[in-house]
Amino acid sequence: MCHFYAKILDKLPERNDEYMSAWILAxxxxxxxxxxEYIPAVxxxxxxxxxxxxxxxLIQRQSKKEQKKTEWLYHQVNLKKESRKQDEH
Numbered sequence: 001m002c003h004f005y006a007k008i009l010d011k012l013p014e015r016n017d018e019y020m021s022a023w024i025l026a027x028x029x030x031x032x033x034x035x036x037e038y039i040p041a042v043x044x045x046x047x048x049x050x051x052x053x054x055x056x057x058l059i060q061r062q063s064k065k066e067q068k069k070t071e072w073l074y075h076q077v078n079l080k081k082e083s084r085k086q087d088e089h
Contacts, residue, residue: 033037
């Protein structure tokens with residue numbers, strides 16, 4: 001890891017603002033030589049995607065339940081309105 005940063009730091013410009021932006025980019029663009037370092041990142045990404053999918057499905061199911069309750073309530077209100085109209089006539 002240090003070897004990688006040493007190469008980048010040798011190529012950095014002299015101006016301080018350019019140095020900082022290049023250093024930040026170097027931190028973001030780290031590609032390890034040992035590919036086993038990718039394993040925790042892959043596991044974290046998979047867990048995040050699965051939990052996001054689970055949350056999406058949970059929200060979808062809850063929304064369908066709420067929709068059914070709302071439709072039932074709407075139907076009940078319309079029945080009461082119709083029965084009142086019939087009573088008035």
